[in-house]
Amino acid sequence: MSHKSDLIAEDINAYLKAHETKSLLRFITCGSVDDGKSTLIGRLLYESKMVFEDQLAALESDSQKVGTQGEGLDFALLVDGLAAEREQGITIDVAYRFFSTEGRKYIVADTPGHEQYTRNMATGASTADLAILMIDARKGVLTQTRRHSYIVNLLGVQNLVLAINKMDLVDYSEERYDEIVAEYKTFATEIGISDDRITPIPMSALVGDNITEKTDALSWYEGGTLMEHLETVRLSENKNTKPFRMPVQWVNRPNLDFRGFSGQVASGTLNVGDEIRALPSGKTSKVESIVFPVKIDGEDKLDQAVADQSVTITLEDEIDISRGDIICGKDHPAEAADQFRSTLLWMDEDEMLPGRTYLMKIGAKTVQATVAAPKHVVDINSLEKLAAPTLTLNAIGSCNLALDQNIAFDAYEDNRTTGGFILIDRMTNRTVALGFIEYALRRASNIHWQAMEVDEVARAEQKGQRPAVLWFTGLSGSGKSTIANALEKRLFAMGRHTMTLDGDNVRHGLNRDLGFTEADRVENIRRVSEVSQLMVEAGLITLVSFISPFRSERDMARERIGDGKFLEIFVDTPLSVAEDRDVKGLYKKARAGEIKNFTGIDSPYEAPENPEITINTVDQTPDEAAEIIVKYLTQRGFLSDWVI
Amino acid sequence: MTRLTHLQRLEAEAIHIMREVAAEAEKPVMLYSVGKDSAVMLHLAQKAFYPSKPPFPLMHVDTTWKFGEMIAFRDEMAKKLDMELIVHINQEGVEQGIGPFSHGSALHTDVMKTQGLKQALDKYGFDAAFGGARRDEEKSRAKERIFSFRSEQHRWDPKNQRPEPWSIYNTRIQPGESIRVFPLSNWTELDIWQYIHLENIPIVPLYFAAPRPVVEREGTLIMVDDDRMPLDGETPVEKMVRFRTLGCYPLTGAVESSAATLPDIIQEMLLTTQSERQGRVIDHDSTASMEKKKQEGYF
Numbered sequence A: 001m002s003h004k005s006d007l008i009a010e011d012i013n014a015y016l017k018a019h020e021t022k023s024l025l026r027f028i029t030c031g032s033v034d035d036g037k038s039t040l041i042g043r044l045l046y047e048s049k050m051v052f053e054d055q056l057a058a059l060e061s062d063s064q065k066v067g068t069q070g071e072g073l074d075f076a077l078l079v080d081g082l083a084a085e086r087e088q089g090i091t092i093d094v095a096y097r098f099f100s101t102e103g104r105k106y107i108v109a110d111t112p113g114h115e116q117y118t119r120n121m122a123t124g125a126s127t128a129d130l131a132i133l134m135i136d137a138r139k140g141v142l143t144q145t146r147r148h149s150y151i152v153n154l155l156g157v158q159n160l161v162l163a164i165n166k167m168d169l170v171d172y173s174e175e176r177y178d179e180i181v182a183e184y185k186t187f188a189t190e191i192g193i194s195d196d197r198i199t200p201i202p203m204s205a206l207v208g209d210n211i212t213e214k215t216d217a218l219s220w221y222e223g224g225t226l227m228e229h230l231e232t233v234r235l236s237e238n239k240n241t242k243p244f245r246m247p248v249q250w251v252n253r254p255n256l257d258f259r260g261f262s263g264q265v266a267s268g269t270l271n272v273g274d275e276i277r278a279l280p281s282g283k284t285s286k287v288e289s290i291v292f293p294v295k296i297d298g299e300d301k302l303d304q305a306v307a308d309q310s311v312t313i314t315l316e317d318e319i320d321i322s323r324g325d326i327i328c329g330k331d332h333p334a335e336a337a338d339q340f341r342s343t344l345l346w347m348d349e350d351e352m353l354p355g356r357t358y359l360m361k362i363g364a365k366t367v368q369a370t371v372a373a374p375k376h377v378v379d380i381n382s383l384e385k386l387a388a389p390t391l392t393l394n395a396i397g398s399c400n401l402a403l404d405q406n407i408a409f410d411a412y413e414d415n416r417t418t419g420g421f422i423l424i425d426r427m428t429n430r431t432v433a434l435g436f437i438e439y440a441l442r443r444a445s446n447i448h449w450q451a452m453e454v455d456e457v458a459r460a461e462q463k464g465q466r467p468a469v470l471w472f473t474g475l476s477g478s479g480k481s482t483i484a485n486a487l488e489k490r491l492f493a494m495g496r497h498t499m500t501l502d503g504d505n506v507r508h509g510l511n512r513d514l515g516f517t518e519a520d521r522v523e524n525i526r527r528v529s530e531v532s533q534l535m536v537e538a539g540l541i542t543l544v545s546f547i548s549p550f551r552s553e554r555d556m557a558r559e560r561i562g563d564g565k566f567l568e569i570f571v572d573t574p575l576s577v578a579e580d581r582d583v584k585g586l587y588k589k590a591r592a593g594e595i596k597n598f599t600g601i602d603s604p605y606e607a608p609e610n611p612e613i614t615i616n617t618v619d620q621t622p623d624e625a626a627e628i629i630v631k632y633l634t635q636r637g638f639l640s641d642w643v644i
Numbered sequence B: 001m002t003r004l005t006h007l008q009r010l011e012a013e014a015i016h017i018m019r020e021v022a023a024e025a026e027k028p029v030m031l032y033s034v035g036k037d038s039a040v041m042l043h044l045a046q047k048a049f050y051p052s053k054p055p056f057p058l059m060h061v062d063t064t065w066k067f068g069e070m071i072a073f074r075d076e077m078a079k080k081l082d083m084e085l086i087v088h089i090n091q092e093g094v095e096q097g098i099g100p101f102s103h104g105s106a107l108h109t110d111v112m113k114t115q116g117l118k119q120a121l122d123k124y125g126f127d128a129a130f131g132g133a134r135r136d137e138e139k140s141r142a143k144e145r146i147f148s149f150r151s152e153q154h155r156w157d158p159k160n161q162r163p164e165p166w167s168i169y170n171t172r173i174q175p176g177e178s179i180r181v182f183p184l185s186n187w188t189e190l191d192i193w194q195y196i197h198l199e200n201i202p203i204v205p206l207y208f209a210a211p212r213p214v215v216e217r218e219g220t221l222i223m224v225d226d227d228r229m230p231l232d233g234e235t236p237v238e239k240m241v242r243f244r245t246l247g248c249y250p251l252t253g254a255v256e257s258s259a260a261t262l263p264d265i266i267q268e269m270l271l272t273t274q275s276e277r278q279g280r281v282i283d284h285d286s287t288a289s290m291e292k293k294k295q296e297g298y299f
């Protein structure tokens, strides 16, 4: 394994000295089959002389047998994996490769690019400082490129290399290169990747242009080679400058005189004498010592602990800290909460069950977490947000989580270690999801320095539901009130917080000054919309049962309350049926001219064009109708929040 | 110090892994094979729990054909560190007289090492066992997880391994199942040697060149470590040799060398053109061999 350095032969001690200070760079390669990913990695290994002669001999013979390069070396064969995959000629899963150069040691996470391997790519990206996005110059920016970018960005990978490969097949065209770069940057901006995070490099992995050496073929390209970039890229995410965080893994108690807290520093630095705050308890103390046996039988203390270091901390005061707690700098502590909005990437064959309790492991803490139905899922090809009742394998969605206790955390964008978690199925023990904390829905009450806003979200979360207005419209006698009544009973039995506004009742009180002229009808609905809106703000599921014959008024109500919270339920009963039923004897009176402006008789009813739900009362009983509505609400996630 | 070097990062990662196991496993054990990787692992365990002692015993599955110097070194280390050492020998194998010369390398390894390990884990009920394997050792290892799950029958199912995002490990298992944990997964052979050098970690003297009696068989230099070695008219010759990996002496090839210090060894490794596994007789069958062994429960 001949590293390129002459120092090895001449002065091994000098070489070793120089290599002791190497840094570590972890990167991930993303590309689809045949973009040249394996060829690229194989070449990096080969060029950095990480390939031994016996491996090279095997490579030569394999290249003849199964290679795609005729007589030439097929570098891709250096990096293939398990026997079964090898036969199929594709790589799956995440494979880790290693090489080192003069300046750095590299750990490469090699993952396949197909959509069905989204979870593998996410896993590989979770520890990466940099991602290489492979693009075939002939094909340009494809859907998969967008998908890969979305995933690595979601996982918080800061540096992106746009490896525009196979330049030899497009005549090393600068124009083509510029075109691809421009297209990519436009897209990247859309998903929140700024230009300064992107380094495009034109290359041919097969021929070897711009991998470790610049070649004449790409003389128009002024930047450095891929290897130069890897060697010099600044690891921008400087964890040391962030607030101090150390999840406690293990309480170190060899005897009664020593009580230390062992963990790996997630971010920041800590000095002896610094003030700390332990979370979620909020208790404070001072650092007495930082224990680390620098040499066995020798120096065993440090003045300072830095990010990524595994140390043991002792404190001046005896405060209660256990595994899973986080030791923070006193003045910039993490937050503590037990309910979160988070993004989940589903990793299991079995789909997510909203309302089910999973185990959540975050840092060294394992708690129980109940997941609500997704607020939305992201179509990772179009990047559109869609409604979905659950998360299936590889789906990415936004969900609320309710925990059985407070935990300390940061938002994932601020800290990968204290904001990233996994969900574990309690029965199968499988790791079923990757999660990213976005923000807390409800802050822990014992954490006094967090001011709590009591707003619609807070009230709703307190009730554990998503407030909405269920607006029943239909002719008099169509069955609105009966169905609303049946539905409210069900919701109540399910522990929901509800309120019903019924036309007749409201007209006896709030609206008793209103008649049935068109103007009064409009005012009637306006007031009811306003009241419904207040009910929603109070966090209630509000059932409104009003004839509300005019489309424009109902649209006004929809606008006031907001799409998504306003569900129009059309109780579709033909006039003849309603008139036949005539429970209150009103139709008879209207026909007799005793009631003026009666809907359906001498005043029009404008049926909804796109109601969320239509109920046919001719074929359905009120209970069946209520059942349909409950199902609808459950599927859209109005009810499944927090149900255990 | 503001930025950790790559070795410090690897060290911190390995310590993190060990602490997770100590905190979550019910009955962990460290498989101690006496080689250089085990030496590093043991050293890291001292650091991880300091000033406590590592909260688990060491276990050596002795095939009865290890180099004599390895056994002496093993016992000395355990005594020096004051750690419990469990030595397990597959008695059935011994009774059947299984050995590499009489039964061939494959059968010997299977019975004395693979089966021996399973027996030992079952006997003591260990639910997590640290091993010193590295991903850079062999292509199929590149995909091995750090936490590798085994069924009650100790089988490894490549399709059913858990994702390991960030540094979060799901260590939950059903009764009877167990985990192999590889804290050195991300280390390369060079990292191991550099770390041994930097940290001054004691290793078996067999790694250093010395005059040793060897015979040449099918191009491999085998050291005559004791008188169980059948000599077929051969006369052992003294050669300056050393070993890059250590195992059963009849299955471990020596290399001619004059490297007597760690820098010499590292220099030789950096300039050599042969991979480390070249010296292991057991590997020569096929590329997929490791994978098969792993599925069968071999480490």
Ligand SMILES: Nc1nc2c(ncn2[C@@H]2O[C@H](COP(=O)(O)OP(=O)(O)O)[C@@H](O)[C@H]2O)c(=O)[nH]1
Binding pocket: A031, A032, A033, A034, A035, A036, A037, A038, A039, A040, A068, A069, A076, A165, A166, A167, A168, A169, A203, A204, A205, A206, A207
């Ligand atoms: N002409 C040309 N072919 C390439 C280049 N890079 C890779 N290839 C070829 O593209 C095919 C797929 O490459 P491979 O590395 O296996 O792709 P992977 O599926 O992304 O790992 C192979 O036939 C490679 O030889 C390149 O830069 N130029």
